[in-house]
Structures are given as C-alpha cells and as structure tokens.
Amino acid sequence: MRVVIVGNGPAGVEAARLLSREHEVVLVEKETVSHYSKPMLSHFIAGLVEEKRLFPYSPEWYERNGINLLLGTEARRVDTSKKILNAGGGELPYDVLILATGARPRLPPVEGKERFLTLRTFEDAERIKKLLDTEGEMIVVGGGFIGLELAGNLAKRGYKVTVVEKEKGVLGLDEELTGRIVNVLREAGVEVLLGTSVLKVTEDTLLTDRGELKGRLKVCAIGIEPEVSLAKASGIETRRGIVVNRRFETSAKDVYAIGDCAEYNGIICGTAKAAMEHAKVLVNILNGIPDRYLFERRSSIFKFGDFPIAIVGVPRGRGVWLDRETKAFYDGEDVVGVVVLEDMKKAQEWVHHFLEAPPPPEEPPPNPPDPPR
Numbered sequence: 001m002r003v004v005i006v007g008n009g010p011a012g013v014e015a016a017r018l019l020s021r022e023h024e025v026v027l028v029e030k031e032t033v034s035h036y037s038k039p040m041l042s043h044f045i046a047g048l049v050e051e052k053r054l055f056p057y058s059p060e061w062y063e064r065n066g067i068n069l070l071l072g073t074e075a076r077r078v079d080t081s082k083k084i085l086n087a088g089g090g091e092l093p094y095d096v097l098i099l100a101t102g103a104r105p106r107l108p109p110v111e112g113k114e115r116f117l118t119l120r121t122f123e124d125a126e127r128i129k130k131l132l133d134t135e136g137e138m139i140v141v142g143g144g145f146i147g148l149e150l151a152g153n154l155a156k157r158g159y160k161v162t163v164v165e166k167e168k169g170v171l172g173l174d175e176e177l178t179g180r181i182v183n184v185l186r187e188a189g190v191e192v193l194l195g196t197s198v199l200k201v202t203e204d205t206l207l208t209d210r211g212e213l214k215g216r217l218k219v220c221a222i223g224i225e226p227e228v229s230l231a232k233a234s235g236i237e238t239r240r241g242i243v244v245n246r247r248f249e250t251s252a253k254d255v256y257a258i259g260d261c262a263e264y265n266g267i268i269c270g271t272a273k274a275a276m277e278h279a280k281v282l283v284n285i286l287n288g289i290p291d292r293y294l295f296e297r298r299s300s301i302f303k304f305g306d307f308p309i310a311i312v313g314v315p316r317g318r319g320v321w322l323d324r325e326t327k328a329f330y331d332g333e334d335v336v337g338v339v340v341l342e343d344m345k346k347a348q349e350w351v352h353h354f355l356e357a358p359p360p361p362e363e364p365p366p367n368p369p370d371p372p373r
Helices: 010-019 038-046 059-064 122-135 146-154 175-187 229-231 272-286 344-356
Strands: 001-006 022-028 067-070 075-079 085-087 090-093 096-099 103-106 136-140 162-163 190-193 198-201 205-208 212-213 218-219 224-226 255-257 299-305 305-312 317-319 326-331 334-341
Touching: 001 010, 001 205, 010 022, 010 272, 038 122, 075 229, 075 272, 103 205, 136 146, 136 229, 146 162, 146 175, 146 229, 146 299, 175 190, 175 305, 175 334, 198 218, 272 299, 299 344, 305 344, 334 344
Parallel strands: 001 022, 001 096, 022 067, 096 255, 136 162, 136 218, 162 190
Antiparallel strands: 075 085, 085 090, 103 224, 198 205, 205 212, 299 305, 305 334, 317 326, 326 334
16 A cells, blocks of 8 residues: 655654554655654754754655655645645645645734744744843743743753743643643743733734733743644645544545644644644554544643643633642543643543543544635
C-alpha cells in the first residue's frame, strides 16, 4: 500500500514511522527542516535545552526507515477521484492519503497585531530566542498551555515575564484551579494579569484595558487555527478543522486527517501528545486492527517551570476535590474530566481509568460535501 502523508509534525512523523514497517510511505513537508519537537521549543528559547535536542530524527533515519521525505514541498490540491496529490509542481499518486497539516497561530483582531511574534515553528523559536537575548524580558498574551509553558520556563531561567489573559481563568479551568496555577507562576516570578484585554500593539508597548505595558518582545499564544486550506481546495468537508469521525475518516474516500487539523464533533485536540495518539490509532485501522479514538477522553500533561499538571477528559460540570492534587468533574454521576496537579503517577491512573471505560457506539464516516463548482 502506498501512503502519502502531508505534514512532518508529531502526527505525520509518528504515522510515517509506524507505517513504514509494512508500507511504502511518502512524507510531504512545506518546511525545509526535518521533524523537531514542538513541545520543546519553549525549553530551547529559555536555554534549557540545546538546538540538537529538538531534532530526534536525522535525514539518515528517514532513509533507513524507507520514508521518502520531501522537504520544502507544498501540497496544493487533492484529486480525490483519481487519488492524486498535487504537490511541489508534481503529482503523487496514493492508495491512502493522510492529512496531518497541523495548525497556525491565532491573532487577536486588534491594531498592530502584526507586531506580535508567535511560537509554532523552529524558525519562530529562533527569532524569539534572538530577541530575548537582546531584550531580557517578554510579554506573553494568552493563558493556554503554550503561553504558560513559555512563561514558566523563562521565569525558571530568571527572565522577567508578564502573562496577559483575556479570561478570568487559565487553560479554560475554573477559578479554584486557576488560583492554584497562578499562585505557582507568581511565586516563580511571573506577573499574571487575568481579565485583561489587548486593545493595541505598538513597537514598544502593549495597550490593554487595564493600562499600558512596556516591552518590545511580545509573543501571542491565544490559540490555534487548524490548517484546512488543502482540504478546502480539494472539496473535503471542513468546519474549524477537517471533519472526521472516530476512525479519522474524512468526507473523501481513503483520505484521513489526524493531529491539530482534525475536528471531531467540535473538538480539536491541539497537543503533540494527542496528535501522536491519533497516528497510532489510525495506523492500527490501516493495518486492519479494529480501533478508534475517543476524543472526549483525551489527556494532556504540561509543565510550567517545575510545576506539572494533567488534564484528563473534559473538565466541565460539577467539580469536586478528591484530594489536594485532584479535582474531578461530574456530569450527573459520571466523571467526565479530571485535573491533577503535581502528582503525575496519579494522573496516569486516571488516564488508564478513562481508557478502560466502555466506549461509545460506532458511527459512519462524514457525509461528502457537494462538489466545488
């Protein structure tokens, strides 16, 4: 079977690694560098790891594993009827096509937003690191996991960091959990401004509804927008992301989507851990092993400086502290989400608990959209 994969991020490279054992694999990537660890980018910026540790797979590794890696190659359109991917001025036939196109950073609709830097690629990290060495301080807009990991790692190295978050909570969590996390960050030296909206960005300042912040280095980390342009151009159903079912089937036959670009029932997972899990489930399916991904039971583990936190399932509904480190969330009598602070052994127990619960019923693939005119 000939498998063509678009995207060399955590989902794409994991799918390629596993599929190459039994199938012909072509991996198409528009960037010009081989796979790097996106979760380690903030560590690299802070000087906690060297550049070489970001790149786990050498060009020789791809060759040894029989993966045809096409760097600097942009995928433009899929002819789903002929099963051909148009990329880099050529045509790539496929038996199975996997879209692992990732996501791009989201920016707020404010004047001067082009002055923000974002952290999504190795090139982004190099640019931020260079400016950080000059400025010695940073303003981070966004209280999600990327922004908080960056702030925590920089504070660990003694940099001055201010986090600005529009909502009154971080990571979409409630007031109690937010309070615990913010206290840890503040103790590490991070200034955290909650309930603060950005109004304007200038070269030297960030204007908010609570006043002006001085700073030339401003990083926006308010979320992602799934990269769906290839799917849209090819008549494949999209909403925020590329619409899939639990088997990662799209509306086009033999075309699958995994990682940050995939959307199931309004859910976009948005972490490298989930992207790799997507890849493993899809490889099982393509190899004839029954499997499916339970989006509602996804889990994420982050570390803000020296403070780890795990989010398992969906932390919504009635919240109850089970102990000092664990808060469970209920829908009726059922636990639908758990947040664990610091104790990652306990977090893994909850991950296994969720995975062992009875799965929801099967479902058909997405309906094909009307063909483009």
